Amino acid sequence: MDNLTRLAIQATLHCLTGCAIGEVLGLVLATAFGWSDAPSIALAIVLAFFFGYLLTMLPLLRSGLGFAAALPIALAADTVSIVVMEIVDNAFVLLYPGAMDAGLADLLFWGSLAAALAIAFVVTVPVNRALIRRGKGHAVVHAHH
Numbered sequence: 001m002d003n004l005t006r007l008a009i010q011a012t013l014h015c016l017t018g019c020a021i022g023e024v025l026g027l028v029l030a031t032a033f034g035w036s037d038a039p040s041i042a043l044a045i046v047l048a049f050f051f052g053y054l055l056t057m058l059p060l061l062r063s064g065l066g067f068a069a070a071l072p073i074a075l076a077a078d079t080v081s082i083v084v085m086e087i088v089d090n091a092f093v094l095l096y097p098g099a100m101d102a103g104l105a106d107l108l109f110w111g112s113l114a115a116a117l118a119i120a121f122v123v124t125v126p127v128n129r130a131l132i133r134r135g136k137g138h139a140v141v142h143a144h145h
Contacts, residue, residue, distance in 0.1 A: 092112070
């Protein structure tokens with residue numbers, strides 16, 4: 001495996017972590033509030049972006065960059081990756097029979113979410129690899145480390 005692919009995998013794992021935190025928290029909150037599918041998905045997506053960007057910004061902020069400088073770097077680094085991941089994982093959950101009706105205590109809920117995130121990871125690695133090869137995506141973040 002070449003260094004570019006390793007970097008793409010690391011970037012995608014980073015993205016996956018933020019998306020997973022946001023997805024799980026969003027779906028747990030939406031279920032607790034008794035929300036229907038559309039607002040549940042919207043909350044999960046908003047939180048996936050929030051946590052994805054946050055996980056990118058924290059090391060930048062710790063390195064001494066200010067918020068105003070770190071935010072555009074996080075947006076440049078993660079937006080395409082998060083968009084791809086969110087489209088793939090939400091499409092899978094929406095298309096998987098019964099996944100949207102499963103409750104938090106159901107294996108189907110957690111299994112379909114895990115499968116959706118795994119598939120999204122596999123689809124997003126080549127996207128991140130192409131971005132990094134062009135000096136975009138997480139290549140922008142690594143220039144500041």
